[in-house]
Amino acid sequence: MAGSDVEAIDRLLSTLQENPNLVDLTALRRAILDRQKVDPPLLPMGVAFPHARTDSVRNIVMVIGISPEPIPFPGVAARLVLLIGVPKKAISEYLELTSFLARHLRGEHVLDGLMSAKGIEQFLSAFAVT
Amino acid sequence: MDNAPTARSRTRLSPALRRLLIFKVWLVEHFRPSERQVTLIWAAVIGFAGAIAAEAFRKATLFLQFLGTGEIRGIVTSFENLPLWQRFIVPVVGAFFAGVTLWSGNRLITSVRQKSTTDYMEAVVVGNGYISFRASLVKAISALFSISSGASIGREGPLVQLAALLASLAGRLRHCPVPQKRQMVACGAAAGIASAYNAPIAGAFFVAEIILGTVVVESLGPLILSSVVATFTTRALIGASPLYRSPDLGFHSRWEALPLCLMGLLLGFLAPVYLQLLRQVERIFSRLKYPVPLKMTIGGAIVGGIAVFFPQVCGNGQELLSSLFHQNWDFYTILTLLIVKLAATSATFGSGAVGGVFTPTLFIGSALGFLYGQMVLLLFPNLQSDPNIYGLVGMGTFLAASSGAPIMAILMVFELTLSYTIVPYLMVACVLGYYCSSIFERRFMYGESLERKGAAFFSSQLAEVSVTDLIRTDPITLPEQASFAEIARTFLQFQFQHIYVVGEDRRFLGAVSLHDVKAFLDRPELETVVIAADIMDENFPRISPLQGTAEALRKFSETNAERLPVVDNFNSQRLIGSISKTDLILHLAGEQSRPSVGRAVGANLEQPAPVAASPRDGDQ
Numbered sequence: 001m002a003g004s005d006v007e008a009i010d011r012l013l014s015t016l017q018e019n020p021n022l023v024d025l026t027a028l029r030r031a032i033l034d035r036q037k038v039d040p041p042l043l044p045m046g047v048a049f050p051h052a053r054t055d056s057v058r059n060i061v062m063v064i065g066i067s068p069e070p071i072p073f074p075g076v077a078a079r080l081v082l083l084i085g086v087p088k089k090a091i092s093e094y095l096e097l098t099s100f101l102a103r104h105l106r107g108e109h110v111l112d113g114l115m116s117a118k119g120i121e122q123f124l125s126a127f128a129v130t
Numbered sequence: 131m132d133n134a135p136t137a138r139s140r141t142r143l144s145p146a147l148r149r150l151l152i153f154k155v156w157l158v159e160h161f162r163p164s165e166r167q168v169t170l171i172w173a174a175v176i177g178f179a180g181a182i183a184a185e186a187f188r189k190a191t192l193f194l195q196f197l198g199t200g201e202i203r204g205i206v207t208s209f210e211n212l213p214l215w216q217r218f219i220v221p222v223v224g225a226f227f228a229g230v231t232l233w234s235g236n237r238l239i240t241s242v243r244q245k246s247t248t249d250y251m252e253a254v255v256v257g258n259g260y261i262s263f264r265a266s267l268v269k270a271i272s273a274l275f276s277i278s279s280g281a282s283i284g285r286e287g288p289l290v291q292l293a294a295l296l297a298s299l300a301g302r303l304r305h306c307p308v309p310q311k312r313q314m315v316a317c318g319a320a321a322g323i324a325s326a327y328n329a330p331i332a333g334a335f336f337v338a339e340i341i342l343g344t345v346v347v348e349s350l351g352p353l354i355l356s357s358v359v360a361t362f363t364t365r366a367l368i369g370a371s372p373l374y375r376s377p378d379l380g381f382h383s384r385w386e387a388l389p390l391c392l393m394g395l396l397l398g399f400l401a402p403v404y405l406q407l408l409r410q411v412e413r414i415f416s417r418l419k420y421p422v423p424l425k426m427t428i429g430g431a432i433v434g435g436i437a438v439f440f441p442q443v444c445g446n447g448q449e450l451l452s453s454l455f456h457q458n459w460d461f462y463t464i465l466t467l468l469i470v471k472l473a474a475t476s477a478t479f480g481s482g483a484v485g486g487v488f489t490p491t492l493f494i495g496s497a498l499g500f501l502y503g504q505m506v507l508l509l510f511p512n513l514q515s516d517p518n519i520y521g522l523v524g525m526g527t528f529l530a531a532s533s534g535a536p537i538m539a540i541l542m543v544f545e546l547t548l549s550y551t552i553v554p555y556l557m558v559a560c561v562l563g564y565y566c567s568s569i570f571e572r573r574f575m576y577g578e579s580l581e582r583k584g585a586a587f588f589s590s591q592l593a594e595v596s597v598t599d600l601i602r603t604d605p606i607t608l609p610e611q612a613s614f615a616e617i618a619r620t621f622l623q624f625q626f627q628h629i630y631v632v633g634e635d636r637r638f639l640g641a642v643s644l645h646d647v648k649a650f651l652d653r654p655e656l657e658t659v660v661i662a663a664d665i666m667d668e669n670f671p672r673i674s675p676l677q678g679t680a681e682a683l684r685k686f687s688e689t690n691a692e693r694l695p696v697v698d699n700f701n702s703q704r705l706i707g708s709i710s711k712t713d714l715i716l717h718l719a720g721e722q723s724r725p726s727v728g729r730a731v732g733a734n735l736e737q738p739a740p741v742a743a744s745p746r747d748g749d750q
Contacts, residue, residue, distance in 0.1 A: 039611045039661050053664060091646045091665050095656065098664075102655035 005036065005073040009050050012063040012083040019061060027056035028085050040074045047105050048073040051084035053094060060093060061085045064123060066115055080105075080114060148652060151622040155648045165692050165712045166351075169310065173317045173352035176300055177359030180293030180321030184360075185367050187270065187289055194278035198224060205280055205445035209437055217441055218434035224279020225430025228272040228483060229423030235268030236422070261298040261315065266291055273484040276426075277446075282433050282474035283485030284446030290322030290486075293360070297321075308599050309716035313349055316341060320353045321360035328364060329545035332538055333357035339535040348715040383513050387555060389506045393520060394527050394559030397498060398566025401531030404494060405571060407472065408487070411480030422482060429481025433474045442467055443474040446486065447493035451525075454496055455518055461504050468497040487575065491532050492525050492546075499524015522552050523559050530560035531567035534574030539564075598675050600717055601696050601707040607632045608662050610639055614650075615657035617642055617665075630695050630705060631666045638697050638705040640666035672697050675706075679714060686711045 013029055016022050031052035035041070041049050048071075063083040070077030082101065086094040104110055104127050113126030192202045198220045201208035209217055273288035297318025301311035316337045324333030334353040415425055436443050442450050450467065453459075459467070475490040503520025506513065522543060530539035539560050544553055567574075607630045608620060620629050621644050628641040642665055650656055671685040672695045685694055693708045 035663065038663055041659050043659065049659075051664075088668070091667075092649070095647070095650045095653075095660065095665065098660055099650060099653045099656050102659050103653075106655075 003071075005040070005048070005050070005071065005078075006033065008048075008065060008067070008071045008073075008078075008081050009033070009036075009083060012065045012081060015063050016061060016085075021057050021059045021061050022085075023058060024056040028052065028054055031056060032083065032085070036074070042073065042076045042078075043102060043105050044076075045105065045108060045111050046070060046077055046079045047082070047101075047111070048076060048078035048080075049082040049084055049098075049101060051082075051086065051094075051098075053086045053088050053091070055088050057085040057087055059087065060090060060097065062097075064120075066117070080111065145654075147619070147622070148654065151618050151651050154622055155644065155651060165710055166348075169313065169352050169712060170355055172300060172304065172314060173356040174359045176293070176297045176314060176317045177321040177324070177356035178363050179296045179300075180318050180356070181325040181360040181363035181367070183292040183296055184289040184322060184325040184364065187274070187285065187292055188368075190274055191278045191285060194274055198279050204449045206442050206449040209280055209441035209444045212441070214438050217437045218431075221280045221430040221434035221437060221444070222427055223430075224275045225281060225426040225433075225481070225483065226423055228275035228279075228281075228430075229421075229426030231268060231272040231275060232426070232482070232484070233422040235265065235272070238264075238268075260302070260311070261291075261295045263295065263299065266295045269484045276430075276478070276483040276485055279430070280433065280437060280444035281430065281478045281483050281485060282443050282445070282447070282471065282490060283478045283483050283487065284326075284448075284489040285485065286323065286326035286446070286488050287486030288484065289326045290319050293322035293325070294318035307602060307710070307713045309713045313352060313716050316349065317352050317356035320357045324357035324360040325364040327542065327546060328361060329542055330354070330357040330361040332542035332545050333360070335538045335541050336535065339538045340533060348712065386513055386515060386519070387558070389502075389510070389513070389515070390520070390523055390555045390559050391562055393499065393502050393524060394562030395566050396502065397495065397524060397527045397559075398531045398563040399570070400498060401528055401563065401567045402571040404472075404491075404528075404532060405573075405575060408476050408479055411476040413480075415480040415482065426481045426483055429477045429483060432477035432481075436470050436474050440467065440470045443470050446489035447471060447475075448489055451489070451493045451496055454493070454500060454521060459500075461501060464497050464500050464504075468494065468501070471497075488529075491529055491575065495528020495532075496521045496525035498528060519552055519555070522547055522549060523556050526556045527559040527563035531563035532575045534564065534568065534571075536560040536564040600709050600713045601675065602693075602710065603707045605630055605693075605695065605705065605708040607636070607705065608642070609633070610661065610663040610666070612662040613658055614647075614660040614665075617647065617662055618651055618657075621647075626693075628670070628691055628693070629662075630708075631662045632705055635702075636705045638672055638695055638703045639663070640668040641670040641691075641695070642666050670695070672703075673709065674699055679717065682709060682714055686714065 009032060010029070013025060013032075016025060016028070022028065031054035032050050035052045036050055041051060043049070061084070065081040065083065067079055067081070070079055071081065072078075073081075084097065086097070105114075110126060114123055117123035117126055195205060195208060196202045199205075199208040199212055199216075201211060209220075212220065270288050270292055273285065276283060277285045277288070294315050295318070297314045297316075298311070301314040304310070304314075306314075319341060320333045320337040322333075323336045324330045327333070331354075334350060334357040337353050338350055415429070418425055418428075420428075433443065442453070450471065454464070471490065471493060475487065475494075478485070479487055499520040499522070500517050502524065503515055503517035506520065507515045507517065525546075526539045526543035529542065530536040533539065540553070540557050543556055544550070606620060606624050606626060608616060610631050610633055612620075612631070617629065627644050629644075630641050631639045633639050642662055646665060646667075671689055671691075673682050673685055674697055676699065682694070692712070693710050695705055696707045696709055698704045698706050
């Protein structure tokens with residue numbers, strides 16, 4: 001379990017090392033942390049989605065982190081962390097994705113379904129509940 | 131700590147506000163009132179107001195004419211019905227009152243002389259678009275006395291002046307930058323010409339060719355709209371017939387093109403003589419060390435003296451011109467009327483009366499054309515020439531050669547007569563006349579006023595207008611942490627396609643585009659999770675005041691934005707304002723036209739302002 005938001009972000013970023021859509025991991029980390037400083041993106045029910053629009057990714061990337069114990073993000077104790085990297089040009093895609101997540105992650109039963117997911121299929125199917 | 135911050139929830143949009151925003155975006159999408167369209171709307175408003183002002187001036191002239199002559203018919207008819215002593219005394223009294231008005235106006239306003247002007251051409255070409263309200267009013271009242279009492283000068287000058295004044299006031303109301311204020315004054319001038327002559331195309335081209343010295347779509351569009359609206363308004367008020375409906379014209383031989391071309395050359399030689407005559411008489415009057423009212427009274431006495439024997443010289447020459455085409459005057463009658471009209475016009479103009487020389491110039495050209503046509507008929511009877519053709523072509527050619535504006539002259543004659551038969555010949559003769567005249571004449575009819583005002587003033591005014599003048603300060607900005615709801619609300623409140631995002635010390639960070647967010651405005655879930663920094667374009671082009679206009683234009687060509695942010699320099703990136711594409715293009719168009727100012731642009735349809743400039747009337 002991560003002890004802080006930065007630690008949680010670093011652990012999620014480490015999974016992207018080999019991702020073909022990644023251009024520069026350091027730049028992505030810096031962009032996400034800069035964004036966190038300005039105004040950490042949070043949702044009720046303990047969801048954090050640190051993200052950044054940056055050219056350090058070729059396409060949208062998303063890493064999902066589930067923690068049984070709440071992680072102290074500024075303003076929320078997060079159990080579900082969605083780390084997102086979006087290319088600069090993809091403003092519409094970014095807004096579409098953010099809108100989707102913000103709309104679906106407000107229901108407690110959806111969140112429970114996501115938290116208990118054992119794989120990506122179960123995770124995605126949890127959204128279908130809504 | 132398991133809840134999202136509640137502070138941001140207070141910034142949410144209400145459903146009604148969101149619906150309103152979506153409706154506004156729909157309106158913007160479908161009607162998109164860009165700056166150019168807003169300028170067009172203003173041009174239409176100016177056209178309407180200019181026509182109303184012109185009509186009000188006409189009515190006021192008729193009223194004063196009725197007081198002086200007891201008639202409201204044409205000024206020539208009114209004078210023909212007067213006893214001889216009254217033919218003399220009416221112009222004298224009118225000129226006296228016109229002079230007293232100018233003289234007292236001078237004394238009242240003379241204490242403050244600075245950048246404001248009464249001259250609409252100067253306001254457009256080198257000024258800042260300001261025309262003094264009080265000084266213009268004084269000139270308009272003076273013109274009212276002159277014109278209604280039979281002075282041989284036209285009312286088109288004051289009509290244009292009044293329309294330009296209204297446009298200048300509208301420019302002040304808009305708080306727009308200098309190039310747009312100038313453009314609005316130019317629209318006023320076009321509206322004035324169009325309503326004076328029922329000639330919308332010529333009205334627009336008069337301003338484009340003579341005042342702006344350039345035909346750029348950016349500036350021509352508003353001019354045309356303003357002219358057309360003014361013309362329609364005038365037609366609704368006083369009727370739609372052309373000013374000089376020409377009789378049926380027919381060419382009997384294609385060889386007639388030769389004498390017409392020759393006439394073009396001949397009138398090209400005579401136009402500089404005409405301009406010299408006007409200048410010489412003016413010089414004689416300026417040497418007289420008499421007060422303005424006395425000088426103008428002398429001018430009125432000369433006109434009155436001629437009117438005793440030739441009442442046709444009274445007024446701008448419109449009735450005389452009409453008679454020329456519809457009465458079969460012989461050679462000597464036309465020659466006599468030409469000479470007395472020249473004398474009356476130069477006396478009125480030289481004495482300092484406020485008014486136009488446009489219509490008198492049309493008459494003089496037409497009379498010369500008739501005389502030439504009658505000689506052609508005499509020398510080459512086989513050609514069976516119609517002197518009316520020569521009269522019409524002469525009218526346009528002499529105007530082109532005197533004004534240095536052949537395009538305007540061609541269009542003007544076509545619109546005044548609605549005769550297409552003569553247009554090809556008219557075009558050739560006008561061009562020949564213009565080129566011939568320009569060999570001898572460097573300062574055309576409208577090239578005087580600015581020169582009189584002095585090179586120093588001219589240069590300083592030019593120097594004052596730079597790219598920095600185009601900057602509009604205090605653009606609408608948002609901080610980078612502004613929520614999506616705030617962004618939406620700002621787009622709702624202001625008619626911009628882009629909102630600038632600034633950081634500390636107003637450092638420019640990027641711009642949020644309405645185009646990017648419009649599809650998401652109905653998503654309330656975004657209102658508190660997306661901020662400006664997430665969706666701004668960090669590479670949005672920006673310019674520095676140190677960059678030239680060419681660089682600014684290049685940056686505009688790379689984006690579809692109507693405005694670009696201006697930063698103090700590219701290191702600090704501090705936002706100091708924005709610059710509009712329309713302003714830049716108008717500015718560049720003006721810059722390109724200015725070298726021709728000394729050649730052709732300058733004066734007025736009227737005398738140089740004898741009334742001192744007053745302080746700026748109003749804002750900024």
